[in-house]
Amino acid sequence: MIDFEPSEDQRMMQDSVAQFAKSTLAPRIRESEKLRAVPEDVRRLAHEMGLGFIDVPESAGGQGLGLLTRVMLEEELGSADAGAAFGLSGPGTFGAAVVELGTVEQAAELLADFGSTDGHARFGAVAWSEAKPNKERAGFVTTAVLEGDGYKITGKKAFIINAPHASRFLVFAQVDASKGWGGLGAFVVEKDNAGLKVGSRHDTLGLEAAAFGEITLDNAIVPASARLGGGLSEADFTKAMLRYFSKQALVVAARAVGLARFAYEIALEYCETRKTFGKPIGHFQAVAFNLADRHMDVESSRWLVWKAAFAWDTKRPENEAIRASAQAAAFALEAAMRTGDDCVALHGGSGFIRDLIAEKLMRDAKQIALCCATPEQLDQIAAAIDLRAPLDPALVLPTPDAQAIFT
Amino acid sequence: MIDFVLSKKQQELKEGIHNVGKFVIRPMSLEMDRNHEVPEPFLRNFMKLAGGRGGQDIENFGEDGSGEEGKKERDPSKISEANRTSAVGAEELAWADAAMVLCMPGAGLGGPPVKSTGTPEQRKRFLGMFKGMDTGPLKWGAYGLTEPGAGSDVSGIRSSCRKDGKHWVLNGRKCYITNGGRAIWTVIFATIDPALGRAGHRAFVVEKGTPGFEVGKIEEKMGLRANETAELVLEDCRVPEENLLGGEAAYTTKEGGFMTAMKTFDNTRPLVGAMAVGIGRAAYEYARDFVKENYLIGRPIPRYAAIAAKLSQVSRKLDAARMLVWRATYMADMGIPNAKEASMSKAAAGQAATQACIDAIEICGAHGSIATEHALLEKWFRDVKVYDIFEGTGNIQRIVIAKRIMPGLKAF
Ligand SMILES: Cc1cc2nc3c(=O)[nH]c(=O)nc-3n(C[C@H](O)[C@H](O)[C@H](O)COP(=O)(O)OP(=O)(O)OC[C@H]3O[C@@H](n4cnc5c(N)ncnc54)[C@H](O)[C@@H]3O)c2cc1C
Numbered sequence: 001m002i003d004f005e006p007s008e009d010q011r012m013m014q015d016s017v018a019q020f021a022k023s024t025l026a027p028r029i030r031e032s033e034k035l036r037a038v039p040e041d042v043r044r045l046a047h048e049m050g051l052g053f054i055d056v057p058e059s060a061g062g063q064g065l066g067l068l069t070r071v072m073l074e075e076e077l078g079s080a081d082a083g084a085a086f087g088l089s090g091p092g093t094f095g096a097a098v099v100e101l102g103t104v105e106q107a108a109e110l111l112a113d114f115g116s117t118d119g120h121a122r123f124g125a126v127a128w129s130e131a132k133p134n135k136e137r138a139g140f141v142t143t144a145v146l147e148g149d150g151y152k153i154t155g156k157k158a159f160i161i162n163a164p165h166a167s168r169f170l171v172f173a174q175v176d177a178s179k180g181w182g183g184l185g186a187f188v189v190e191k192d193n194a195g196l197k198v199g200s201r202h203d204t205l206g207l208e209a210a211a212f213g214e215i216t217l218d219n220a221i222v223p224a225s226a227r228l229g230g231g232l233s234e235a236d237f238t239k240a241m242l243r244y245f246s247k248q249a250l251v252v253a254a255r256a257v258g259l260a261r262f263a264y265e266i267a268l269e270y271c272e273t274r275k276t277f278g279k280p281i282g283h284f285q286a287v288a289f290n291l292a293d294r295h296m297d298v299e300s301s302r303w304l305v306w307k308a309a310f311a312w313d314t315k316r317p318e319n320e321a322i323r324a325s326a327q328a329a330a331f332a333l334e335a336a337m338r339t340g341d342d343c344v345a346l347h348g349g350s351g352f353i354r355d356l357i358a359e360k361l362m363r364d365a366k367q368i369a370l371c372c373a374t375p376e377q378l379d380q381i382a383a384a385i386d387l388r389a390p391l392d393p394a395l396v397l398p399t400p401d402a403q404a405i406f407t
Numbered sequence: 408m409i410d411f412v413l414s415k416k417q418q419e420l421k422e423g424i425h426n427v428g429k430f431v432i433r434p435m436s437l438e439m440d441r442n443h444e445v446p447e448p449f450l451r452n453f454m455k456l457a458g459g460r461g462g463q464d465i466e467n468f469g470e471d472g473s474g475e476e477g478k479k480e481r482d483p484s485k486i487s488e489a490n491r492t493s494a495v496g497a498e499e500l501a502w503a504d505a506a507m508v509l510c511m512p513g514a515g516l517g518g519p520p521v522k523s524t525g526t527p528e529q530r531k532r533f534l535g536m537f538k539g540m541d542t543g544p545l546k547w548g549a550y551g552l553t554e555p556g557a558g559s560d561v562s563g564i565r566s567s568c569r570k571d572g573k574h575w576v577l578n579g580r581k582c583y584i585t586n587g588g589r590a591i592w593t594v595i596f597a598t599i600d601p602a603l604g605r606a607g608h609r610a611f612v613v614e615k616g617t618p619g620f621e622v623g624k625i626e627e628k629m630g631l632r633a634n635e636t637a638e639l640v641l642e643d644c645r646v647p648e649e650n651l652l653g654g655e656a657a658y659t660t661k662e663g664g665f666m667t668a669m670k671t672f673d674n675t676r677p678l679v680g681a682m683a684v685g686i687g688r689a690a691y692e693y694a695r696d697f698v699k700e701n702y703l704i705g706r707p708i709p710r711y712a713a714i715a716a717k718l719s720q721v722s723r724k725l726d727a728a729r730m731l732v733w734r735a736t737y738m739a740d741m742g743i744p745n746a747k748e749a750s751m752s753k754a755a756a757g758q759a760a761t762q763a764c765i766d767a768i769e770i771c772g773a774h775g776s777i778a779t780e781h782a783l784l785e786k787w788f789r790d791v792k793v794y795d796i797f798e799g800t801g802n803i804q805r806i807v808i809a810k811r812i813m814p815g816l817k818a819f
Contacts, residue, residue: 002491007409010409280816288806296731327719378719
């Protein structure tokens with residue numbers, strides 16, 4: 001039966017994360033921005049709350065609370081500081097990828113130290129994107145060559161969320177050059193690998209509390225056991241990556257819903273107080289209708305995200321869940337951009353000045369839409385599923401051929 | 408517990424309507440559009456399926472909505488799903504045919520004001536008239552608010568009413584009234600004094616055949632051509648005082664009559680939204696299937712990628728609107744005030760569905776605009792626009808929303 005009421009447990013967690021977000025993250029949003037990191041004491045607090053392990057399965061050492069609970073909590077983080085939501089420590093997207101591609105044992109082993117007492121200092125990262133598409137052939141420039149009983153990885157990866165801090169990476173590389181986007185492999189590479197060099201940090205438009213950066217792999221040698229999902233067929237590997245990208249998009253979308261809510265709320269408050277021509281600007285129709293539209297955006301984004309997360313948690317057919325996630329995320333990311341944009345516009349000149357938070361929210365809103373498969377790519381995924389087109393990895397994976405993204 | 412799966416009953420209702428829609432209604436859709444009517448035998452069969460109850464109140468298909476028509480008592484400890492069920496049914500019926508959904512016998516839009524404001528006797532009397540339509544004659548009710556001079560501006564109605572002995576005397580003109588010509592009664596809104604604004608409004612159930620109550624022009628429309636839209640004329644029409652909806656007592660508060668008109672909308676707007684989503688979905692699926700049959704969507708070839716993107720955008724906007732519809736009906740079922748959410752669902756759905764039809768034609772190219780035997784798309788494009796107009800235009804919904812999010816805003 002259609003029901004929008006969270007369970008008692010979900011409410012309680014939502015309240016406590018909202019409390020943390022409001023009292024700890026929000027007041028320090030500018031501090032985190034300047035620091036270009038989430039302050040250590042804040043990370044420690046989040047770590048103690050177990051925020052990095054909400055939906056990680058219990059078998060892999062997580063709380064196993066499901067994606068729906070996760071997105072509800074991510075919205076709260078996003079409503080205070082979306083940058084911090086990305087900049088918090090923990091396994092992050094690395095955890096999600098490992099769960100999709102690895103076995104339960106691999107996941108448990110690879111995620112264990114993120115949960116330890118010093119876990120607040122540990123970050124995981126996924127090295128997917130490359131700065132430039134490969135002009136020679138389809139697929140990544142970065143290659144992994146089987147050598148002895150291991151692989152030798154060479155190449156350069158870019159746009160990696162938390163790369164500068166990460167202790168462990170999942171690196172994607174071309175294993176079979178003849179298979180194009182169907183010939184990928186995923187490899188766990190430790191930060192202390194002799195062939196790995198953490199490169200420069202990108203200076204980004206928004207979400208400054210999260211560190212985006214590059215890594216270089218120069219004959220980085222990893223054991224064969226470091227390869228995840230190596231036994232999967234091309235189709236199954238693509239499917240696993242689609243699961244990863246769509247769930248990841250949903251998490252990012254939830255943060256975007258929070259961000260949009262933040263932007264909408266401060267815009268609303270401003271429109272009720274700022275007066276021109278003798279009345280609050282919100283009492284002019286052009287402004288009021290704009291607010292009404294953004295309110296609809298925030299609400300409908302949230303319900304779409306919930307519904308998609310629910311589809312995963314209740315084990316709906318996989319294509320249905322992937323499609324729902326792609327569409328929810330595409331909608332929410334665009335809605336967040338509209339809201340951030342309008343938030344600045346409705347603040348007039350003051351919206352452009354850094355004394356107010358509006359300008360940061362607009363920058364964050366654009367940045368966040370690049371932190372997972374973008375609306376353009378998500379639309380291709382959803383359409384491919386709806387048209388029952390073959391899920392060709394070249395078409396449905398967010399490859400640098402189509403558009404570079406942060407992962 | 409958060410849940411987005413239809414109940415068993417809703418699923419069955421959806422599938423039932425879908426099958427009738429696909430195999431019976433769709434094949435006669437174009438003809439109904441040309442002939443400006445829905446064949447009576449079909450409606451009668453449909454009424455039989457619905458157990459002789461009002462068909463336009465789709466909720467009656469699922470769960471008992473009114474409770475007073477001799478149907479089985481609802482268990483008060485169980486939360487009603489009626490509004491959610493109605494939304495599910497309405498979407499599916501509109502998916503089948505956008506005009507058909509408004510042609511279903513029953514109290515129609517006249518039902519909600521009678522239910523919400525009528526006295527127990529009035530509810531029994533006026534809603535009871537729709538019993539037994541599986542065997543007896545088909546009947547419709549109507550809702551007469553709009554006038555040539557006042558649509559959005561409800562408080563500006565000029566149709567007058569004055570008490571004379573045990574009767575009220577009504578004068579004025581109503582326009583664009585759905586099923587107005589065939590209705591056995593119409594809820595007519597009139598004013599005792601335009602200067603009083605909303606406080607002067609009164610709502611009457613005016614029965615067909617009442618002297619001085621005539622049907623005027625039947626409109627020719629862009630779409631929804633199978634559905635009747637009528638002008639109603641009141642000339643010294645004497646309505647018995649028992650037909651004043653809710654009795655005098657209902658109008659002691661300042662905005663009694665106006666609130667009667669408005670309360671209707673909290674329940675009906677999400678349903679109109681659901682219908683819009685149904686039409687938009689029909690257009691979307693049409694375009695999707697057209698693309699599936701005619702193009703090879705493989706590797707990212709620019710033109711196909713653009714078409715795929717458009718398809719996905721259409722569908723996600725409809726999905727978003729459906730979520731707002733579900734949310735509004737969920738709140739209605741839970742007894743949570745939902746005026747804002749009802750308006751949000753209607754505004755989003757009307758817009759998304761209209762855009763869906765526009766884009767679906769675009770996606771199909773020239774094929775999309777040809778009104779041949781097989782092209783329902785051209786008809787849906789004509790049908791859908793009014794869903795963004797009646798029951799409050801998109802702008803009017805935004806006024807309602809704005810007033811709810813800014814309590815300090817009284818008027819623009
Ligand atoms: C097929 C059909 C069936 C109908 N069925 C019924 C029925 O059964 N019963 C009934 O009572 N009515 C019915 N209507 C009437 C319908 O509800 C009205 O047409 C509608 O509410 C709009 O009113 P209007 O036509 O007077 O337009 P107007 O109110 O004149 O509006 C014209 C335009 O101005 C905009 N506008 C108006 N006021 C404002 C404002 N304050 N701020 C911003 N913009 C504004 C509107 O959004 C619209 O775009 C039906 C109409 C149609 C076409």
